[in-house]
Amino acid sequence: MNNDLKPNLMDRVQATDPASLPPGIISSIERHKARVAELVTALRGAGMSDDIIDSSVRSVVASYEQELVKALRDLEA
Amino acid sequence: MLSLNKHSDALLDEHGRICALERYSVLxxxxxxxxxxxTSVIKTIFEVPMVAISLIDRERQWFKSIQGFDKSETPRSASFCNHAIKTRECMVIPDASADPRFANSPLVLGPPFVRAYAGAPLETPESYNVGTLCVFDTRPREFNPKEIEVLRNFAGLVVEELELRQAAARDCQTNLLGRHAFAQAVERVLRQAVQSAATASLVIFDLDHFKSVNDTWGHPAGDAVIKAVAATCSEEKRPEDILGRIGGEEFGMIMPNLAGEAAIAAAERMRRVVEEAVAPDWPEIRFTGSFGVADLDPDVANASIWMASADAALYRAKAGGRNRVAT
Structure with missing residues (x-):
């Protein structure tokens, strides 16, 4: 995960009035969290090393985070 | 049972599938x-030379991301993924040269010389398979169920990212496209229609005397009316029509492959359902809308001109007495 972005991103999500967010965003964040947990389980089940699991989680979280930042910027615009 | 039927019907609904793909605006x-x-991390996990996020368009497969193959698209007819989207399960081909469906594929006989394939459908929340997340190998190999589960999980995460973009483009009150996303959709439909010499129409409509609803009944009532209009129009429109909220009480609808009298008739149906709509908890409030329709004529050079043309028609509907459709 991009540590430079994380605090800023979380601040912005938490500071945003949920009523001003499109309803799909909050549910998307929840679904993504659940899917990442499932991915970790699947990677462990497939016998992947901790390094592979770490880099996989980092990749999917960073990718989603970029989308989320862009989404919040678009909402603010 | 209804959801199960819808789930399986979506596999046969190519038109709906294409609409679902186009809604992502990713092609x-x-x-x-x-x-x-x-795709890079999947390449490492599966130790394969090729990985792709493949989206199946009308006549082609187009790669949003591809590792190990230097093309952005191939004909749909040659695509492994075109077969994979026809099932809910992951499709696994251990040896393509031994599979009569693929043995003579140009992707098997020539570069990139595919021998093994595994593809997990990219399934939207409406159960449409818009493409796959897939891995290829140049030698025969098996993919065990645990590897397939990993691929399936990554596919779900890819869809989730595409869904996030969709969610962000939505108006928070109505869940319709917001102004910016709607304007982008107008540009996209215009471009596609010009490329394929197809027709299209744009409708801009707004609620008559909406300010008096807010003034008389208060803003919660006004909000309920806006939501009722959005819900009613969403039900009335065709699956391929694109509806957006472009202002407070102003809406837009793009109608691909529809023009002339048929477009006016569609707008008239929409006018009627708005007139008959009821806001939950506020059944005493009556409201109507005025509609402007503009076909995509040859002299429409860009999206701004098209929207201005529909807006001018809306003005004529207002000037003509409201609660009507004008061109």
Missing amino acids: DTQPEPGFEKI
């Missing part, structure tokens, strides 16, 4: 680091 966009990272 022919630039490569993006997020998706590149995902």
Whole structure:
């Protein structure tokens, strides 16, 4: 995960009035969290090393985070 | 049972599938680091030379991200993924040269010389398979169920990213496209219609005397009316029509492959359902809308001109007495 972005991103999500967010965003964040947990389980089940699991989680979280930042910027615009 | 039927029907509904794909507005966009990272990490996990996020368009498969193959698209007819989207399960081909469906495929006989394939459908929340997340190998190999589960999980995460973009483009009150996303959709439909010499119409409509609803009944009532109009029009429109909220009480609807009298008739149906709509908890409030329709004529050079043309028609509907359709 991009540590430079994380605090800023979380601040912005938490500071945003949920009523001003499109309803799909909050549910998307929840679904993504659940899917990442499932991915970790699947990677462990497939016998992947901790390094592979770490880099996989980092990749999917960073990718989603970029989308989320862009989404919040678009909402603010 | 209804949801089960819808789930399986979506596999046969090619028109709905294409509409679902187009809603993502992702075709022919630039490569993006997020998706590149995902395919890169999958390449490492599966130890394969090729990985792709493949989207199945009408006549082609187009790669949002691809590792190990230097093409952005191939004909749909040659695509492994075109078969994979026809099932809910992951499709696994251990040896393509031994499979009569693929043995003579140009992708098997020539570059990139595919021998083994595994593809997990990219399934939207409406159960449409818009493409796959897939891995290829140049030698025969098996993919065990645990590997397939990993691929399936990554596919779900790819869909979730595409869904996030959709969610962000939505108006928070009505869940319709917001103004910016609607304007982008107008541009996209215009471009596609010009490329394929197809027709299209644009409708801009707004609620008559909406200010008096807010003034008389208060803003919660006004909000309920806006939501009722959005819900009613969403039910009335065709699946391929694109509806947006472009202002407070102003809406837009793009109608691909529809023009002239048929477009006016569609707008008239919409006018009627708005007139008959009831806001929950506020059945005493009556409201109507005025509608402006503009076909995509040859003299429409860009999206701004098209929207201005529909807006001018809306003005004529207002000037003509409201609660009517004008061109």
